[in-house]
Amino acid sequence: MSHTFTLDGKVVPFVDGQTIIQAASAAGVFIPHLCYHPEFKPHGSCKLCTVKVNGRHTASCTMRAAPGMVVESETEEINAERRALTQMLFVEGNHFCPSCEKSGNCQLQATAYHLGMMSAHYDHFFPNRAVDASHPDFLLDFNRCILCSLCVRASRDVDGKNVFALSGRGIKTHLIVNAKSGQLADTDFTLDDKAAQVCPVGVILKKRQGFAVPIGERKYDKAPISETAESTEGR
Amino acid sequence: MDAEALAGVVDRVINRYRRDPTCMLQILREIQEACDWVPPEAIDRMQAMLGVPRTKIEGVAGFYSFIYTEPRGKYRVLFSDNITDRMQGNRALMERLCSNLWVERGKVSEDGLVSVGKTACTGLCDQGPGMLVNNYAIAGLSLERIDEIAELIRNKVPLTDWPPAYFKIEDNIRRADVLLNADFKPGEALLAARARAPSDGLNASNTRSWREGLPSGIGGPGATLDEIKRSGLRGRGGAGFTTGLKWEACRNAQLKAGHQRIVVCNADEGEPGTFKDRVLLSKCPDLVFEGMTVAAYAIGATRGFVYLRGEYRYLLDHLNAVLANRRRENLLGKDICGLPGADFDIEIHVGAGAYVCGEESALIESLEGKRGTPRNRPPFPVTNGYLDQPTIVNNVETFAAAALIALKGGEWYAGIGTKQSAGTKILSVSGDCARPGIYEYPFGVSVRQVLEDCGATDTQAVQVSGPSGICVAENEFDRVIGFEDLPTAGAFTIFNKSRDMFEVARNYVHFFQHESCGFCTPCRVGTSLLKNLMDKLHYGSGSPYDFAEIEKLNQLLQAMSHCGLGHTACNPVLDTIAKFRPAYDKRMMQQDFTPAFNLDRELSAARQMTGRDDAAAHLATEHGGQS
Numbered sequence: 001m002s003h004t005f006t007l008d009g010k011v012v013p014f015v016d017g018q019t020i021i022q023a024a025s026a027a028g029v030f031i032p033h034l035c036y037h038p039e040f041k042p043h044g045s046c047k048l049c050t051v052k053v054n055g056r057h058t059a060s061c062t063m064r065a066a067p068g069m070v071v072e073s074e075t076e077e078i079n080a081e082r083r084a085l086t087q088m089l090f091v092e093g094n095h096f097c098p099s100c101e102k103s104g105n106c107q108l109q110a111t112a113y114h115l116g117m118m119s120a121h122y123d124h125f126f127p128n129r130a131v132d133a134s135h136p137d138f139l140l141d142f143n144r145c146i147l148c149s150l151c152v153r154a155s156r157d158v159d160g161k162n163v164f165a166l167s168g169r170g171i172k173t174h175l176i177v178n179a180k181s182g183q184l185a186d187t188d189f190t191l192d193d194k195a196a197q198v199c200p201v202g203v204i205l206k207k208r209q210g211f212a213v214p215i216g217e218r219k220y221d222k223a224p225i226s227e228t229a230e231s232t233e234g235r
Numbered sequence: 236m237d238a239e240a241l242a243g244v245v246d247r248v249i250n251r252y253r254r255d256p257t258c259m260l261q262i263l264r265e266i267q268e269a270c271d272w273v274p275p276e277a278i279d280r281m282q283a284m285l286g287v288p289r290t291k292i293e294g295v296a297g298f299y300s301f302i303y304t305e306p307r308g309k310y311r312v313l314f315s316d317n318i319t320d321r322m323q324g325n326r327a328l329m330e331r332l333c334s335n336l337w338v339e340r341g342k343v344s345e346d347g348l349v350s351v352g353k354t355a356c357t358g359l360c361d362q363g364p365g366m367l368v369n370n371y372a373i374a375g376l377s378l379e380r381i382d383e384i385a386e387l388i389r390n391k392v393p394l395t396d397w398p399p400a401y402f403k404i405e406d407n408i409r410r411a412d413v414l415l416n417a418d419f420k421p422g423e424a425l426l427a428a429r430a431r432a433p434s435d436g437l438n439a440s441n442t443r444s445w446r447e448g449l450p451s452g453i454g455g456p457g458a459t460l461d462e463i464k465r466s467g468l469r470g471r472g473g474a475g476f477t478t479g480l481k482w483e484a485c486r487n488a489q490l491k492a493g494h495q496r497i498v499v500c501n502a503d504e505g506e507p508g509t510f511k512d513r514v515l516l517s518k519c520p521d522l523v524f525e526g527m528t529v530a531a532y533a534i535g536a537t538r539g540f541v542y543l544r545g546e547y548r549y550l551l552d553h554l555n556a557v558l559a560n561r562r563r564e565n566l567l568g569k570d571i572c573g574l575p576g577a578d579f580d581i582e583i584h585v586g587a588g589a590y591v592c593g594e595e596s597a598l599i600e601s602l603e604g605k606r607g608t609p610r611n612r613p614p615f616p617v618t619n620g621y622l623d624q625p626t627i628v629n630n631v632e633t634f635a636a637a638a639l640i641a642l643k644g645g646e647w648y649a650g651i652g653t654k655q656s657a658g659t660k661i662l663s664v665s666g667d668c669a670r671p672g673i674y675e676y677p678f679g680v681s682v683r684q685v686l687e688d689c690g691a692t693d694t695q696a697v698q699v700s701g702p703s704g705i706c707v708a709e710n711e712f713d714r715v716i717g718f719e720d721l722p723t724a725g726a727f728t729i730f731n732k733s734r735d736m737f738e739v740a741r742n743y744v745h746f747f748q749h750e751s752c753g754f755c756t757p758c759r760v761g762t763s764l765l766k767n768l769m770d771k772l773h774y775g776s777g778s779p780y781d782f783a784e785i786e787k788l789n790q791l792l793q794a795m796s797h798c799g800l801g802h803t804a805c806n807p808v809l810d811t812i813a814k815f816r817p818a819y820d821k822r823m824m825q826q827d828f829t830p831a832f833n834l835d836r837e838l839s840a841a842r843q844m845t846g847r848d849d850a851a852a853h854l855a856t857e858h859g860g861q862s
């Protein structure tokens with residue numbers, strides 16, 4: 001059955017079972033998001049996709065659309081809140097865009113640009129996170145992990161491998177890999193794993209591919225994330 | 236422990252839990268009880284026997300404060316660090332023990348014998364300071380006792396041989412009302428529920444989807460549910476949802492093939508300052524279990540759980556004995572009270588140090604053997620709860636009240652308390668007063684009355700319902716306990732005029748930061764930012780700028796957080812700023828923005844390493860130095 005709701009005044013159609021973000025993206029409307037990916041079960045953790053539904057904040061990637069909902073997304077208030085969340089993600093990890101191989105292809109960076117983030121605002125936490133270079137084909141730079149769990153879901157639900165999981169709690173939450181040694185080399189992770197392709201930031205990097213495309217000519221250098229959202233999702 | 240012995244332990248534990256991965260947390264906990272930690276080899280074996288990936292096991296183990304995947308010593312001492320423990324001087328005691336045992340706080344001693352750390356409120360505020368040794372609670376600590384404990388540990392005396400007096404936990408019931416006074420015989424409420432005939436008026440007796448198990452045409456369940464609705468009983472865990480509605484929604488939820496309805500008792504009493512569930516469970520467990528069984532009867536559930544917080548581990552054996560006795564008496568098990576099809580049993584799961592598991596959907600995740608992360612809702616537990624089955628989660632006190640309602644009727648109960656808040660409420664009174672302990676009052680009692688009864692004088696403030704509740708100042712002492720004014724899960728923490736309300740709030744903020752589950756960005760990062768801001772004020776670098784930041788963080792946490800923990804994390808700060816502004820003004824030493832970073836403080840690690848603390852080892856700065 002097809003129904004509609006309004007998103008910033010615009011009438012958006014949806015079918016039963018669709019979430020707000022699914023309906024919005026089908027209608028060509030971009031809602032910022034980091035942990036959502038159309039191919040996976042929504043997680044609802046980053047909260048970047050938060051909108052107001054009938055005046056109440058809710059994550060649009062987990063909230064099912066309902067007929068007649070009044071949804072606000074591109075408001076000054078909500079974007080300021082999203083900006084603050086993005087800043088939080090920046091200070092929580094160690095993100096040095098100028099020297100990062102993912103720069104220009106990074107969804108976190110692109111989202112920050114989209115939201116007009118000019119500084120990290122909060123004091124940096126400078127966490128101490130070791131890099132895992134054990135695997136012959138991959139480097140894991142945990143400094144950039146935003147705990148979106150996309151790799152967790154891809155490995156579990158698509159690859160059937162459970163290479164990744166979240167452990168720890170609170171601010172000590174961190175990504176672990178499926179090996180007693182804790183090293184990626186001791187897992188069955190391979191180049192054609194779906195999990196190798198989903199990281200929105202620069203944690204899971206293919207070795208020997210550094211700067212194949214020069215900075216300045218990368219995806220979000222060419223067009224802002226709001227205009228490339230479909231291709232982001234198809235990666 | 237050698238490899239063979241370890242394998243033996245792991246096999247025994249896993250087999251006892253029927254190789255069921257949903258019991259993962261219980262398995263980890265019991266392996267740790269036997270091995271003092273969860274060694275990697277134990278995880279190897281779990282992986283093989285349970286058929287789950289290592290990442291899943293380590294992910295669960297890493298979530299809970301009381302599960303260790305690194306050695307933490309044969310004796311693991313955790314000092315309770317609630318604000319009341321601090322007021323009772325836990326810091327000095329902890330330092331004494333550390334220096335006695337030659338161990339650094341938070342670390343394991345070099346010989347691997349002992350570790351000393353701190354933990355959130357252990358529910359012993361009325362008889363603090365408290366501690367946990369290998370998860371067993373010791374109350375009423377003093378310097379002498381600390382010295383004795385150090386001696387016992389040094390001499391490697393097994394915990395079972397420590398003086399039993401250490402482990403004596405008092406009930407301290409100071410005022411009892413219908414619940415704590417109930418002269419209750421196990422089984423009475425069930426017989427009364429069974430005898431109830433459907434009445435007109437309310438129509439919970441609707442049996443649309445409720446026809447599993449019991450013979451058809453039985454009126455008792457519907458009539459019992461009617462009594463619960465008539466009583467006006469609301470949840471005692473803090474949120475105050477109407478119990479009858481919750482039960483009815485669960486009863487009416489469609490059952491999928493192979494599914495059953497589930498009754499869960501939330502005994503994860505983690506809100507700092509609350510300890511009434513501990514007393515209810517030790518003094519009247521039968522009443523609680525009977526309430527659960529009444530609920531099962533009313534909604535058609537066949538399986539029940541008690542989720543007992545890890546800090547109350549010491550109650551487990553006693554509670555299991557009570558359950559065994561109820562099975563013997565045919566008050567649990569098959570055909571309860573001789574009613575064919577009335578099947579219900581209860582098992583106890585023990586938590587492992589995670590406050591967030593008090594949130595009902597996180598609790599269900601934990602019961603399923605997972606990380607205690609609150610779920611996305613809807614759907615709600617009443618339709619999709621434990622292993623996707625219709626589930627009710629209620630507080631210990633709610634079940635106890637439900638048993639009495641089944642026995643004496645809804646009207647009787649509705650006649651107690653106030654119009655919006657029927658019945659009585661058990662308060663856990665602690666802090667600055669002469670008689671801390673358990674006080675049961677009909678709803679509608681004023682803060683002033685409670686203060687008078689417990690012998691509190693010179694009171695500055697009362698934190699009602701713990702850090703996520705409300706801080707009440709002197710000019711509000713005529714406010715009353717009840718859903719219409721001051722809703723509460725039970726904590727009633729008293730601060731006299733000598734207490735620094737800023738430090739109270741800072742303690743609470745540290746608590747939330749430690750307990751955030753880490754799932755959502757705003758709460759995971761926001762509670763840390765808030766903690767850093769409060770510490771900044773504490774260290775004297777605060778300015779009005781930081782106030783504005785706190786205010787902004789609060790709005791963000793309220794709006795964007797995934798669950799109640801994040802929504803309420805700023806409450807203690809906002810309340811104390813609004814009501815005890817001078818405590819903050821004293822801390823606001825700077826006019827303009829000043830960085831939180833303080834070079835002299837950062838050098839403290841170097842000072843410790845070199846064993847120096849003389850003037851020349853400090854930088855001369857305008858503010859700082861104190862740490």
Ligand code: SF4
Pocket residue numbers: 144145146147148149150151152175198199200201203204
């Ligand atoms: S490694 Fe990448 S995909 Fe995986 S949780 Fe971290 S940010 Fe997300």
Ligand code: FES
Pocket residue numbers: 032033034035036043044045046047048049050059060061062
């Ligand atoms: S995209 Fe919805 S919470 Fe992350």
